[in-house]
Amino acid sequence: MSFFxxxxxxxxxxxxxxxxxxxxxxQPGMKVGLFGGSFxxxxxxxxxxxxxxxxxxxxxxVVWLVSPQNPLKSNHETAPLSERMASARAVAATVGPxxxxxxxxxxxxxxxxxxxxxxxxxxxxxxRFVWLMGSDNLADFHRWRGWTDxxxxxxxxxxxxxxxxxxxxxxPAAARFVHNRIPAGQAGLLASLxxxxxxxxxxxLNPRSSTAIRAAAKARSAGA
Numbered sequence: 391m392s393f394f395x396x397x398x399x400x401x402x403x404x405x406x407x408x409x410x411x412x413x414x415x416x417q418p419g420m421k422v423g424l425f426g427g428s429f430x431x432x433x434x435x436x437x438x439x440x441x442x443x444x445x446x447x448x449x450x451x452v453v454w455l456v457s458p459q460n461p462l463k464s465n466h467e468t469a470p471l472s473e474r475m476a477s478a479r480a481v482a483a484t485v486g487p488x489x490x491x492x493x494x495x496x497x498x499x500x501x502x503x504x505x506x507x508x509x510x511x512x513x514x515x516x517x518r519f520v521w522l523m524g525s526d527n528l529a530d531f532h533r534w535r536g537w538t539d540x541x542x543x544x545x546x547x548x549x550x551x552x553x554x555x556x557x558x559x560x561x562p563a564a565a566r567f568v569h570n571r572i573p574a575g576q577a578g579l580l581a582s583l584x585x586x587x588x589x590x591x592x593x594x595l596n597p598r599s600s601t602a603i604r605a606a607a608k609a610r611s612a613g614a
Contacts, residue, residue: 456492
């Protein structure tokens with residue numbers, strides 16, 4: 391089943407103020423990228439996205455938000471959260487200490503990305519957040535619950551990924567917010583802009599994907 395939510399997404403129940411310990415340690419004035427995903431498993435393609443965003447946007451931190459379960463994906467092949475957290479930590483460590491791996495979504499009790507981002511902006515009103523995603527996600531972004539709310543909640547940076555360049559550039563989300571796109575050369579300003587604002591960043595492409603890694607692992611297991 392596909393989802394198309396052009397209107398406002400209903401606000402979910404977040405944690406009580408002061409009741410959540412997230413360990414993020416974010417301070418007002420910081421420019422912080424939020425990089426969500428299943429990380430099933432994490433790989434150097436994820437590191438490529440995070441590192442490109444950090445460098446091109448001038449971010450102070452990138453928070454890897456490890457989802458307990460992507461609502462648009464089957465849980466049949468999703469590894470336990472603890473394994474995916476460990477995988478994300480190992481890969482994020484190759485980028486540097488400014489990477490933070492978090493299970494905030496699990497701690498906050500949010501299921502949808504839009505509710506997770508609302509919880510974070512409410513919790514850290516002085517932080518300048520940017521939502522980060524690969525271009526493979528932009529191609530299907532219009533299927534996400536409350537996707538227009540996400541675009542209006544914080545700036546968005548899309549980082550090119552192999553196999554999705556054409557689809558992402560013609561994606562419904564790109565068309566809907568075409569007048570809010572800023573040139574890649576001005577990406578350093580993105581975190582300071584009022585949403586909706588987004589940019590598309592190209593960089594040397596990294597072909598690694600979680601799907602390919604899982605398929606290779608399954609093939610090895612079948613051949614054992």
